[in-house]
Amino acid sequence: KNQVEQSPQSLIILEGKNCTLQCNYTVSPFSNLRWYKQDTGRGPVSLTIMTFSENTKSNGRYTATLDADTKQSSLHITASQLSDSASYICVVSAQGYSTLTFGKGTMLLVSP
């Protein structure tokens, strides 16, 4: 069964600090992995997408990594801002399928 597990479930950090969120998946055969940001009361918005051959992708202060061998990904947020407070969702797709497997998300709170 395709699964995506994220950790931690929630995280509180001080403004300006860095943090790293984790994602482990068992989706096979792997196609691509996205990180989404979901603000409270809004739909998710894509931050990065990585395919099998990519092991790092940046989008501003967000940097995602992928280790396809260990089936792990991380999202690193640098110099956090209050607006980074949101749920971060790891989403994995399998080759040949249009449907996605979503993690439950990590709820990040950036405190002033």
Add this chain to the structure above:
Amino acid sequence: GAGVSQSPSNKVTEKGKDVELRCDPISGHTALYWYRQRLGQGLEFLIYFQGNSAPDKSGLPSDRFSAERTGESVSTLTIQRTQQEDSAVYLCASSLTANSYNEQFFGPGTRLTVL
């Protein structure tokens, strides 16, 4: 429009009533998806449409759930005889095609509360 829109934003209904949720995708997007997000849970796939192909209904939890899409435009998700466990946020997304490399753009969701 500029993005995916959904209506209503909030819906409160009584157990046993039918509800209809609406999604307007981004113009030109041939693929449209419906998801359910229960409190504290990840998104659950319900159904997707790709052009004029038969929809993939594999995620619908019961025969009380159905969805329609007219061409490549508006879609409605209908829940008949609502139950309290149907309470959730229902999200719609659209993408250029159903290829998983294409980003899915999400609407703001409809929060459904069944009393």
